[in-house]
Amino acid sequence: MASIYINPSRKIIAYAIVLFYAVITILPLYWIFVTTFKSPSEAIGFPPTLIPQQFTFSNIIRIFTDSRVFGFRPFLNSLVISLGTAVIAVIASFLAGYGFSRYKFPGRDVLLLSLLFLNLLPLLSIVIPVFRLFIIYRLYDTYMGLALLHGFKTAPFTSWLMKNYIDTLPEELEESAMIDGCSPFKAMLRITAPLAAPGLAAVAILAFRQGWNDFTAALILTTSASVRPYTIALYRFVGEQGQVEWTLISAAAFISIIPVVISFAFFQKHFVTGLTGGSVKA
Amino acid sequence: MRRRPAVGYLYITPLVVGVLLFSIYPVIQVVWMSFHEIHLASLRQMTWVGLQNYAELFRIQRPTFSSVLTITALFVGGSVFFHVVIGLLLALMLNATWLKGRTFFRNLYMLPWITSGIMVGYTWSFLFEPRAGILNYMLSLLSLPAQSWTADPTLALPSIIIANIWRGVPYSLIILTGGLQSINPELNESAIVDGASTTQIFRLITFPLIKSFILLTLILDTGLTFHVFDTIFSMTAGGPMHSTETLAVFMYYQAFKYGKIGLGSSISMVLLTFALIIAIVYMRFFRPGRE
Structure with a gap:
């Protein structure tokens, strides 16, 4: 490639823009992060401190242990709902992706x-009838109801993702297994499923995130403390307080972003493709 | 490719049944429900009222339907405009091969998009907080008067738009980066050899080639921003004085605060119709299924 001379001042401007927006991106998150480890008085003190003066874990400990504040339960509920969502999405989209890829x-x-069409259907526009149906069919305020709703909200797109992924896997391996006496279903499970593992991991993570980050559906479809996820617990906690305790809110928010950030770090490429609904290949 | 239709259908059955029950059937229900009067306390009871729910939309005061639509349009327009402008600027910068740490910056920029909407809402509520928030602290450093941001009827809408811009820039950045990467780099090089300036390259090569990606971002982002609920609800809950009550928040209040499930369904229909238009435009122009 021909090396191209670029005016140094242009380079400086480019770096300045990129760094400036990096600061804008990170500052709000950094603020939540440091407030998590501050004492309540320091958190609202003036002038604000960039680094905690008296570093403390008491906010995180209070979040998990003090059930009057928050407790561990909401995180457990979120975990169950999100894992349920992931299981439903993985099974439905692997089978459908396989069917679409291998059969005519x-x-x-x-x-x-229509899978892509369905992907553009906002959950918010159907949440009222879902609420009524869930009450009538006893799915209201259950893990199962939320997991099914989120699982099948994610599945149309992830099925499409799986279909494209399985298209890239060689069909010959399955065929030779079948010649050796394997049934087509067994060939799919034993040969194709292990090869499709990276794709399935991406599906699981996308579905998990859908359940983990959800607020709207849970607000309308849950009511009891034994089911509601951390997003609703956080919302209620803020609403019940006269004086807002920013240290506790920050701690809860900080804890809640850890799982998604970790999964993003591991499966960055698939995650990015998934987040745009497959409109571009990252 | 095997040609045994029956087996193919068997594989897609779980997906199809699930989607029929949890997406398609609710869509049919919401159409039907929007023509009925239904109360939150007695959900099984439906009284046919024809188009009365839709007529009532225009009679509601505080907030009026037209103010809700205006606020929604401002929220969507403001968010999407800045998503595209900032996203395009960053995508262009990160597309320069000499820039160091491109992958690092691209991943860093993604963070607001992978976190939950309610988390974004509370984070920004804290920043906007009148006494403890750092935005007022920054204003004080510049000797500017403190603002009450989300509690101020004139500043509340800009505040939630700012938070939502922050949340959504990564989305447009990914799509536009994909667009820029689809351009053959030899085009730029030969233009430079021919003596074209950077502005000329952008105007004559880059922009025409990524125009469709900008359009794609506009369409998909408009569709997404239209039904943002969590960020707004956690920051202002539609207030103060209904100044941030978008269609999404309006629907929630009518259905679950005032218990008018039928009326709420008619507002859902507005959201649904809009999503349908977005989907049709998307399919018509982009057809991603076609390979």
């Missing part, structure tokens, strides 16, 4: 296209 049947192309 009437209506296949229309169905594939």
Whole structure:
């Protein structure tokens, strides 16, 4: 490639813009992070401190142990709902992705296209009828209800993702297994599923995030402390207080972003593709 | 590719059944429910009222339907405009091969998008907090008067738009980066050899080639921003004095605070119709399923 001369002042401007927006991105998150380790008086003190003066873990400990504040339960509830969402999405989209990739049947192309169409259907626009149906069919205020709703909200797109992934896997391996006496279903489970593992991991993470970050559906579809996720617990905690305790809110927020940031770090590439609904290949 | 339709259908059955029950059936229900009067306390009871729910939308005072629509349009317009402008600027900067740490910055910029909307809401509530928030502290350093931000009826809408801009820039950045990466770098090089300036390259090569990606960002981001609920609800809950009550928040209050499930369904229909238009435009122009 021909080396291109770029005016140094242009380079400085580019670096300045990139760094400036990096600061804008990180500052609010940094603020939550440091407040997590501050004492309540320091957190609202003036002038604000960039680094905790009296470093403390008491906010995090209070979040997990003091059930009047928050307790461990909401995080456990979120975990169950998100894992349930992931299991449903993984099973449904692996099977559907396999079917779409390996079989030809009437209506296949229309169905594939409608998956992307369904992906653009906002959950918010159907949450009222879902609320009514959940009450009537006893799915209201259950783990199962939320996991099914989020699982099948994620599944259309992740099925499409899986179909594209399985398309890249060689069909010959399955065929030779079948010649050796394996049934087609066994060939899928034993040969294709292990090869599709990275794709399935991406599906699981996207689905997990859908359940973990959800606030709207849980606000409308849960009521009891034994089911409601941390997002609702946080919302209620803020609402019940006269004086807002920013240290505790920050601690809860900080804890809640850890799982998604970790999964992002591990599965960055698939995550990015998934976050745009597959409109671009990252 | 195997040609045994029956087996193919078997594999997609779980997905199809799940989607029919948890997406399609609710869509049919919401259409049906919007023509009925239904109360929160007696959900099984539905009284046919024809178009009365839709008529009532225009009769509601505090907030009026037109103010809700205006606020929604401002929220969506303000958010999407800055998402695209900032996202495009950053994508162009990160596309320069000489820039060091491109992957690092790109990943860093993603953080607001992977966190939850309610977390974004509380984070920014803290920053906007009149006494303890750092935004007022920064203003005081510049000897500017402190503001009450989300508690001020004129500043509340800009405040939630700022928080939402912060949240959504990564989304447009990813799509536009994908667009820029699809451009053949030899095009730029030969233009430089021919003596084109950076501005000329952008105007004559880059922009025409990523125009469709900008359009794609506009369409998808508008669709997403239209039903943002969690960030707004956790920051202002639609207030003060309904100044941040978008369609999403309005729907929630009518259905679950005032218990008018039928009326809420008619507001859902507005959201649904809009999503449908977005989806049709998306399918018409981009057709990602076609390879």
